[in-house]
Every structure is written in structure tokens, then in C-alpha cells.
Amino acid sequence: xxxxxxxxxxxxxxxxxxxxxxxxxxxxxxxxxxxxxxxxxxxxxxxxxxxxxxxxxxxxxxxxxxxxxxxxxxxxxxxxxxxxxxxxxxxxxxxxxxxxxxxxxxxxxxxxxxxxxxxxxxxxxxxxxxxxxxxxxxxxxxx
Numbered sequence: 235x236x237x238x239x240x241x242x243x244x245x246x247x248x249x250x251x252x253x254x255x256x257x258x259x260x261x262x263x264x265x266x267x268x269x270x271x272x273x274x275x276x277x278x279x280x281x282x283x284x285x286x287x288x289x290x291x292x293x294x295x296x297x298x299x300x301x302x303x304x305x306x307x308x309x310x311x312x313x314x315x316x317x318x319x320x321x322x323x324x325x326x327x328x329x330x331x332x333x334x335x336x337x338x339x340x341x342x343x344x345x346x347x348x349x350x351x352x353x354x355x356x357x358x359x360x361x362x363x364x365x366x367x368x369x370x371x372x373x374x375x376x377x
Contacts, residue, residue: 281352283326290367293354298369301377302328303347316342316371318350330369338374349375 281298302318305327309315314332319325330352332342340348351373356366 281320281328283320283328286328286354286367286369287326290354290369293367294356296354297351297372298354299349299351301347301349302330304342304344307342307344314342328369330371332371332374336371336374338371340374340376342374347377349377351375 281300286293300320302320303324304316305319306317307314312334316330316332317327318330319327330350332338342348350371352369352371355368355370356364357368359365
């Protein structure tokens, strides 16, 4: 008569697998919580104009929200290019691109201050050359 194999150690292997799965889940939750939770919500940073000028091409994907005064406005097709000075550094000006997709009902005028939410992005110029670190306005609010 054939003997059946004993299932000794089978339960301990199952417990180890379940324990490992629970530990991996707890670790994944801990990592998500320390990174700020929902990755769909962009983290907003304070902008430092000097740092942007020096390292703007490496800021791709960062979102900034800051108060700035509009110093100059140029229109290029359907887009507007703003030169703004930040409250923390009035001598430093930042270029902001306002596209038709910008969410605003605000009339942006020279000399007024607004709260800008911008995203640093890469793009292409008219000659199809890569341009890095463009500050694209996503939202404008009255200060």
C-alpha cells in the first residue's frame, strides 16, 4: 500500500507567506504616508527666483504657488508672456507663460499683484528646439 506524504511544515510555510504579505502591505502603506499620500495631487513649493534662474531646467514637474507683481506683459499669438517680480525678491523677475488653458477669470494687468500657481514644464520653441524649465501658469487669483 502506498504511503501518503506527511504535510508537516506546510502550515508554517503558509503562515510565513501570509506574514510576508502583511509586512509588505504595511511597508507600502508607510511609504505612501511618508511621501504625502496621494501622488495625483502635485506638491506645491515656494519659488526662489535665484534658484530658478540657476537650476530652472531641473525643476520640471514642480508646482509653485506664490504672490507676484506683474511688471510687463507681451502677447505672442494666443499666449501671454508675463515678467513678474516676487514679493520676497522684487529685483528678481520671473517669466511666466499664460496659455489659453489657464484657469482664470481675472484680468491680468501691469502693476497689479496676483497669486500665481505655476508648473515648471519642458516644451519646444518655434524652431522645434527643446526648451526646459518653462513656468506655465495654471491658475491666477486676485491677491
